[in-house]
Amino acid sequence: PMNWRSEEPVWVDQWPLSIDKLRALESLIEEQVSKGHLAPSTSPWNTPVFVVKKRGGDRWRLLQDLRAINEVLEDMGSLQPGMPSPSMLPRDWKLAVIDLKDCFFSIPLNPRDTPKFAFSVPSINCQAPMKRYEWLVLPQGCKNSPTLCQRHVANILAPVRKMFPDIMILHYMDDILVCAREQFYLDIALKKTISTLEGAGFAISQNKVQLTSPFKYLGLLVCERTIVPQHFQIMDNPKTLQEMMQLCGSINWLRPLLGIPNQDLEPLFDLLKGDSMLTSPRTLTTRAKFALQRVADAIATRKAHWIDPVLPFQFAILGECPHFYGMLFQWDQWIFTPHTPKKTITTPTEVVADLISKARSRLRVLAGCDLACIHVPWRKAEFESIWQSNSTFQLALDSYSGQVSTHYPKHRLFKETFQLAPKSMKSKTPLAALNMFTDGSGKSKKSAIVWMDPTTRQWEADVEEVEGSPQIIELAAVVRAFKMFNHTAINLITDSAYVAGVVDRAENSLLKQIDNPKLFDLLSQLVILLSHRKQKYYVMHVRSHADLPGP
Numbered sequence: 001p002m003n004w005r006s007e008e009p010v011w012v013d014q015w016p017l018s019i020d021k022l023r024a025l026e027s028l029i030e031e032q033v034s035k036g037h038l039a040p041s042t043s044p045w046n047t048p049v050f051v052v053k054k055r056g057g058d059r060w061r062l063l064q065d066l067r068a069i070n071e072v073l074e075d076m077g078s079l080q081p082g083m084p085s086p087s088m089l090p091r092d093w094k095l096a097v098i099d100l101k102d103c104f105f106s107i108p109l110n111p112r113d114t115p116k117f118a119f120s121v122p123s124i125n126c127q128a129p130m131k132r133y134e135w136l137v138l139p140q141g142c143k144n145s146p147t148l149c150q151r152h153v154a155n156i157l158a159p160v161r162k163m164f165p166d167i168m169i170l171h172y173m174d175d176i177l178v179c180a181r182e183q184f185y186l187d188i189a190l191k192k193t194i195s196t197l198e199g200a201g202f203a204i205s206q207n208k209v210q211l212t213s214p215f216k217y218l219g220l221l222v223c224e225r226t227i228v229p230q231h232f233q234i235m236d237n238p239k240t241l242q243e244m245m246q247l248c249g250s251i252n253w254l255r256p257l258l259g260i261p262n263q264d265l266e267p268l269f270d271l272l273k274g275d276s277m278l279t280s281p282r283t284l285t286t287r288a289k290f291a292l293q294r295v296a297d298a299i300a301t302r303k304a305h306w307i308d309p310v311l312p313f314q315f316a317i318l319g320e321c322p323h324f325y326g327m328l329f330q331w332d333q334w335i336f337t338p339h340t341p342k343k344t345i346t347t348p349t350e351v352v353a354d355l356i357s358k359a360r361s362r363l364r365v366l367a368g369c370d371l372a373c374i375h376v377p378w379r380k381a382e383f384e385s386i387w388q389s390n391s392t393f394q395l396a397l398d399s400y401s402g403q404v405s406t407h408y409p410k411h412r413l414f415k416e417t418f419q420l421a422p423k424s425m426k427s428k429t430p431l432a433a434l435n436m437f438t439d440g441s442g443k444s445k446k447s448a449i450v451w452m453d454p455t456t457r458q459w460e461a462d463v464e465e466v467e468g469s470p471q472i473i474e475l476a477a478v479v480r481a482f483k484m485f486n487h488t489a490i491n492l493i494t495d496s497a498y499v500a501g502v503v504d505r506a507e508n509s510l511l512k513q514i515d516n517p518k519l520f521d522l523l524s525q526l527v528i529l530l531s532h533r534k535q536k537y538y539v540m541h542v543r544s545h546a547d548l549p550g551p
Contacts, residue, residue: 001110003074009044024060041134043115066141084170095179097210103174104138226303242278258298263323312372326355353396427538433489440473447477500541
């Protein structure tokens, strides 16, 4: 039985229905009663039912508004955090796909729970008492139905898996893929799988068993050696936020196959910002239309592949710094960071470390093993320095026993998509260069830069009034300093730990959109200035407002 937060009956009145919908409802109920899915009820629980027309026909679908029930029902959680990937199928193995018909309606509810899913059928003008029914099988709309379905089917398949340990069974909800090395072994295992499911009460028609390529499975077409999306209709002119969200959600689902980086999709994701009403208007910009065309091109041309059980798995960091993304291969599965970074400033090393962590975790889920080789976008000396000093990168490679390479395979794909990360201009030690002192005062609003002119040996200053918090005032001075001395090596000395930390992380970094427009503008300027800088710089934090000896 399910667990309930309260046993207090929930009653939500049934709303009126038009005559045609009422007739459709009565017909559907009669059909479900005859199949043993519904039974008459005297339950003190009630939630409304309604009908909607199915696409492309005159048939109706029976639905129940179970929101009030879901509020008092304890969440069982998901047993499968993700869908199984057909790209893990061994090359040249034989396969078949089973689609379970009316899966929820083939799984009985616990008798203790059936009264909670009762409903009433109204009559026009209240000319007769309402007829009342309750579900005897898993109802659609119940938040725990998918979990119960997964568990029930998994329990049925468990003896088959044990009987045939050398076959692969990919099961997700009502879709089952059976894969075996030889055709005769597949035939035996498939026959046993079907008989076991039918013995448990599932109806399996012959037209729901796919025996020839291409196989339709979880929205994909699984061909003899490749995997591509099924016919995917791109919504090329979304008008509202809801349609924009549906479009971006579909693209995100396909991205592991298509390999489209965040940078290319940014114009589409930007249209999700603004008014949060689902009906608020949206119009595709020129850049968004171009991004949509890239998606269409990728759908038409890119494929994933079945694996070769003999070959090891490798991972390569691709893309232009700091917009890195990665690819797991021997088969093509792409790994991306979130479109919106978690931190305000994310360094390139942190991006690479995050991608490596995700790739290793993804491979453990898919194949239960670790990577044999990781290709990183640095020169050997830079990699050695990062490996020795960066704790985030060290954590990403924790307990890793494979190879890390700064050389990429000789393949056209890597030549087109790989670029070495630019050499950092930030020095780890003080430079024999101009010393720039920056300071700011929240009280006077003054933002100051002080330096000694190397020619006149006179102290020079640049002072401006800046509105905002002390951090903004301090940051404004630093941005001006890098603008003024863009072509000169400098030592930047600041008494703000915040500013010193920002400068230390800003070069070639990803910047998260933040609510404070003035701060975001200064951070953007700093990232651009440091990322395009050709001269070395060193940043140092000193506690200047302390009674300490020295200059």
